[in-house]
Amino acid sequence: MIQKRLLLGDEAIALGAIHAGISGVYAYPGTPSTEITEFIQLNAPEVRSRWCTNEKTAMEAALGMSYAGKRALVCMKHVGMNVAADAFVNSAITGINGGLVVLAADDPSMHSSQNEQDSRFYGKFAMIPILEPSSQQEAYDMMPYAYSLSEQMRLPVLMRVVTRLAHSRAGVATTTPLAQNGLNPDSERTHWVLLPGNARRQYASLVEKQTAILQSAEASAYNRRCGNGGAKLGIIACGIAYNYVMECNAMQAGIPVLKVSQYPIPAEQIKALAAECDSLLVAEDGQPVVEEQVRSLVGGNYPVLGRLTGDLPRMGELTPDNVGKALGHTSAPAFAAAENVVPRPPALCQGCGHRDVYDALNKVAAEYKDARIFGDIGCYTLGALPPFRAIDSCVDMGASITMAKGAADAGLHPAIAVIGDSTFTHSGMTGLLDAVNDNANITIIISDNLTTAMTGGQDSAGTNKFEAICLGLGVEPEHVRVVVPLKKNMEEITAIIREEIEYKGVSVIIPRRECIQTLNRKLRQKRAQE
Amino acid sequence: MKKDIILAGVGGQGILTIATIIGDAAARRGINLKQAEVHGMSQRGGDVQSNLRLSTDEIYSDLIAQGAADLIISMEPMEALRYVGYLHAEGCVVTSSHPFKNIPNYPDEEALMAELQALPHTAIMPIEDVAKENSLPKSANIILLGMAAKYIEILSAEALRESIAHVFASKGAAVVEQNQRAFDLGLNAVK
CATH class of the missing domain: 3.40.50.970 (Thiamin diphosphate (ThDP)-binding fold, Pyr/PP domains)
Structure with missing residues (x-):
């Protein structure tokens, strides 16, 4: 038996990145992303890993390392994306040289944050591929894939996770590490000097790449159909929403599930599922990013259920309970909420x-x-x-x-x-x-x-x-x-x-x-x- | 076989150490595990909990559904009660009876204990007093793990005892011995 390593989602991402041959990680601490960089600092002395002043300096330094031909990782919590946004969006215009992965850790339910913005909007905004793992194993496996996708498309790749993956531990099987890229600075100034004349050409090139990005998502092993059609309801399960759907025994109930972990949304697979079912439920953690896109994809009268229709809660993270409810499960808890319980908010430490x-x-x-x-x-x-x-x-x-x-x-x-x-x-x-x-x-x-x-x-x-x-x-x-x-x-x-x-x-x-x-x-x- | 456990306590009480020991034992025996933790702001003296799921089959959700937990292991009595909505009808509560009062409106202790004891399956002990009486002041959480060992079932008490040695190995033989002694105190206290 190969013993799996018990890793937090964050640690699985970190180990995946180390094994994908990154030469540097750039980050400012932010819950729930912090443990990624900490793990690399502790376990990979060969990777440059000192903390950055903020997410923008991190993003730019990572882009510089990519420019020089090496693979770089930049990590932040979701609101850090707002700080890094200028560099992030323009890195899609310059394109990359060495593979570049931007890791955004979202915090639905605001466990440690001031909003629950969904970083997938940023990926769509910047018009780049997005990956959203459903498990710790997938988070690990996706890192080498993300870097090769980045280098193949010559674009940064956004990986989006949520608190429940970042801060949850599970067994992860590892593979053979890849070597780091050698120094190979880019010499194509027209890609990197974003004067309007160059920027227009680069933007045209980004628009042109959209077909390949979509094809990659349609063919991705991370987007796969489970179960046969012909059912009343079909489910599109994005990222960790897949786990809750499976926990609720969707397959046993004969409900077909399309697992989505790579974006842009696989439009053909979604249309095929829609054609076989009478309605679709979109289960996604965060904001109704996919739900809105699916609505416009399947057209006016086709019923698309999700957070916008109230079948799932409009805000807050998904749970096995609210997904179960959307699937029509009714369960009464064995015990009512206790009476002698009051909130215990966090406080400044004694002696602080x-x-x-x-x-x-x-x-x-x-x-x-x-x-x-x-x-x-x-x-x-x-x-x-x-x-x-x-x-x-x-x-x-x-x-x-x-x-x-x-x-x-x-x-x-x-x-x-x-x-x-x-x-x-x-x-x-x-x-x-x-x-x-x-x-x-x-x-x-x-x-x-x-x-x-x-x-x-x-x-x-x-x-x-x-x-x-x-x-x-x-x-x-x-x-x-x-x-x-x-x-x-x-x-x-x-x-x-x-x-x-x-x-x-x-x-x-x-x-x-x-x-x-x-x-x-x-x-x-x-x-x-x- | 599966076992869904909620670990509860107040930031800094050591529930993640309990999770680490159970996790080590599960990993060594090829038992599947998912364990959602709380990091960040709530660790500053607020309520903390961890959903720990163990199964011989594949585990999907990182979170336990309401009414589905087999076991609540809590370092603090009110924190144990906080999660009773997650317990299934035959689920067990293993908890310290020692209240941690860092809030001004802590509920009436007698009413709280009465509500706890009204649950069908409970093991309640003043673990911090036991720890002090046995000169093991830092091992109250391991006494609690010992109390819970009988209910964890999917892993044997011996497997957990071994994992205490693995997890504390870096701190030296004396610390391992103290914690195994603490574990046995808890184990023998529950019939």
């Missing part, structure tokens, strides 16, 4: 420096009638919950600084921004330059815990550089203040916050104390070594 920052901020903010605190994305977003209830907004990476600036422009005072160290270098620095250039009357707190804590303690790009960055961007030296967020320093911290609120211009306060999780981990490691 962010706690002291919010204690100080709340104390000072209470002295101003109109004080508003613009938050950002990270552990410190938990400052929105009791007992702190400290922040008034949290929108996207870096928005604390720029929203505070806009509100200050409108006359709000005091406008305070709270942003973490990693989020500041990800997308806060450019906003700070805007604020400095406009002499905005804002107070910025860069709560520096020396790590990217929310995602498990990855290196933070700006560690030891924050004062220099702020001074370099033009913040006045006397208004860059560093404090240590501890209870015993509360008087000093609140005094400094007051002073900087009263200063009419941009000030930056940097409370700096190591993340308690990272610190404890280091202490444990040290003790283990002794």
Whole structure:
């Protein structure tokens, strides 16, 4: 018996990429994608794998590695696609040299996210092939396939997964690793210099490739029909939706299933299924991307059921329960929901420096009638919950600084921004330059815990550089203040916050104390070594 | 044969270690496994759960359907109750009786325990006290695994015991011995 390796979906993707001969992985941490890069860092020293400042720098560096002829992987959570979008969409126009796979990990049900946008829209928008594995084994197997597809089509390939695949473990059988590509820089400048004249030719070439991309999807082993037609209902099961459909015994019920894991949608296979059935159910995790396309494919009166018709819920992830319901299964749980259960929301750790920052901020903010605190994305977003209830907004990476600036422009005072160290270098620095250039009357707190804590303690790009960055961007030296967020320093911290609120211009306060999780981990490691 | 298990607790209580041990035992015996975990924001002191599915046949869904779980293994009594809707009529609940109170509105303990004990099949023990009494303060989760061993069935207690050795091997023989002792404490406590 060949023992399979138990791998998270993320780890299966990482191992698949290593075995596909990648030379580099480029990523910014983001749930549920983080473990891909971590696995490569731990297991493949021959692959370049240092964390990037944000998803856009990651995407561009990966495109550069592809330009030089080698295979590259870029990973991000779904909202990271918004940050990388400029580079991502244009990488379809330039095309690629070495294979390039963009991995987007979507988070339907928003377990750790602020929306549930579906990255398949981005793939369709950029007009490139999309792969969506249904299992950990398929995620592994698809990586070498994705790279050869990318090099064959000379286009980046988008692989889309969801939380339930990324963070679920299963046995994976592995194959022989491929060697890395050699250095082979592209010399075709007309492909890469996207002046309008070149870009029009490249776009025409991308449009022309659509036929081949569609043919590849129609013929793909990842799009396959299970069961015979002649039934009332047929199911199109995309990505992991296939698992829920199979769990609900669709085959045993004589319902034909078209498993879809490669896009564009295999139009001929879908039309054939539609012709054999009276109606189609589209089961897909995320937004009704395929459902909309199937509707226009089969035409006006043909019944297409799914999230748009309410047969499946309009939002939230699929489950065996809601798919079962769509298939007409009725099941009453054996036990009703318990009475003595209340929600247990996450909270900032005991001993976390962010706690002291919010204690100080709340104390000072209470002295101003109109004080508003613009938050950002990270552990410190938990400052929105009791007992702190400290922040008034949290929108996207870096928005604390720029929203505070806009509100200050409108006359709000005091406008305070709270942003973490990693989020500041990800997308806060450019906003700070805007604020400095406009002499905005804002107070910025860069709560520096020396790590990217929310995602498990990855290196933070700006560690030891924050004062220099702020001074370099033009913040006045006397208004860059560093404090240590501890209870015993509360008087000093609140005094400094007051002073900087009263200063009419941009000030930056940097409370700096190591993340308690990272610190404890280091202490444990040290003790283990002794 | 199949066994659908929900592991529950509060972030940091060690339910993923339990999952790792069961996973190791399953992989070594060619039992199919799928295990959905919770990562990210909820690990910061919030409720965490893992759907662990074991089967001799192919497993499709990563998630367990409502009313289909054979077993709930929980490090915390209220967290055990949170998932009773997933339990089938003859399913079992193996849980710590020690409440973890990091919220201001934790329910009345007596009412909570009464609701738990009203379920048809339960094994409830103050595992943290047992761990302390036996000088095994870090192994409460392994005591719980020992209590659950009888109900896991698809894997023998001996297989789980062996996997404790594999999973803790990198931490040295003393840690392996402590955890196997913890496992036996749990195993022998359930008749």
